[in-house]
Amino acid sequence: MTEQPAPDLIHVRGLTKTYGDVTALHALDLDLAPGQVIGLLGENGCGKTTLLKVLAGVLADYTGEVRIAGHAPGPQSKALASFLPDVSFLPDGARAGYCLDLYSDFFPDFQVDKARDLIGFFGLEESMRLKAMSKGMREKVQIALAMSRDARVFLLDEPISGVDPAARQTILDGILRNFSEESLLLISTHLVHDLEALLDSVVMMRQGQVMLSGEVDDLRAEHGASLDQIFRKVYR
Numbered sequence: 349m350t351e352q353p354a355p356d357l358i359h360v361r362g363l364t365k366t367y368g369d370v371t372a373l374h375a376l377d378l379d380l381a382p383g384q385v386i387g388l389l390g391e392n393g394c395g396k397t398t399l400l401k402v403l404a405g406v407l408a409d410y411t412g413e414v415r416i417a418g419h420a421p422g423p424q425s426k427a428l429a430s431f432l433p434d435v436s437f438l439p440d441g442a443r444a445g446y447c448l449d450l451y452s453d454f455f456p457d458f459q460v461d462k463a464r465d466l467i468g469f470f471g472l473e474e475s476m477r478l479k480a481m482s483k484g485m486r487e488k489v490q491i492a493l494a495m496s497r498d499a500r501v502f503l504l505d506e507p508i509s510g511v512d513p514a515a516r517q518t519i520l521d522g523i524l525r526n527f528s529e530e531s532l533l534l535i536s537t538h539l540v541h542d543l544e545a546l547l548d549s550v551v552m553m554r555q556g557q558v559m560l561s562g563e564v565d566d567l568r569a570e571h572g573a574s575l576d577q578i579f580r581k582v583y584r
């Protein structure tokens with residue numbers, strides 16, 4: 349018997365989102381299957397954050413069809429999708445341990461032991477206050493929280509942007525530590541070189557649309573170049 353391909357976890361058709369006169373997403377189509385780490389790439393302002401926010405159920409005023417494991421964005425899809433925004437969303441005066449309690453209260457699928465393990469893996473302590481942490485340390489706390497949900501879809505917006513090059517690999521290792529093959533990880537980034545080894549597929553955007561997508565190995569073979577080189581060529 350031939351093996352059936354896994355049904356798409358993310359299904360998007362004709363997605364359009366405007367902010368006043370600005371069209372951030374323009375009739376965008378996208379299908380993404382589970383078991384992949386996918387890079388969401390593109391130049392500033394091409395719509396990556398807007399797309400992640402629609403998928404996360406944060407932005408509702410769009411047109412088109414969006415499904416997360418068959419659900420339109422809403423309470424059921426939010427229960428399946430863990431979103432890491434590109435801005436700090438935790439109370440400044442809180443200790444890391446309190447943030448774990450917040451997540452435990454808020455998300456039934458939050459696995460506090462995994463979060464504790466990641467906090468330790470990142471060299472942080474639960475007693476540390478966020479306001480006493482560097483930008484990179486806060487990002488690590490937020491990543492530990494977002495990646496410790498038992499979610500099907502992980503949506504990470506620029507997770508390593510505030511982190512020095514030496515610490516980036518530790519963060520990426522931490523992100524992959526809890527990743528399971530039934531889920532899907534969509535990461536927006538400009539740091540293609542740092543993420544290249546981690547990515548199974550990429551979605552390259554331009555002006556609110558998907559310009560190019562595919563498996564990284566296929567793209568590398570087709571172009572005879574690294575993903576970083578392809579990215580530079582495409583966006584030159």
Ligand SMILES: Nc1ncnc2c1ncn2[C@@H]1O[C@H](COP(=O)(O)OP(=O)(O)OP(=O)(O)O)[C@@H](O)[C@H]1O
Nearest residue numbers: 367370371372390391392393394395396397398399
């Ligand atoms: N709240 C907003 N109000 C008005 N325009 C917005 C808003 N958020 C985004 N935009 C516009 O929508 C477009 C897409 O922005 P978006 O933040 O999704 O891009 P991006 O690809 O994530 O960019 P970057 O790589 O710089 O983070 C841009 O033209 C931006 O100016």
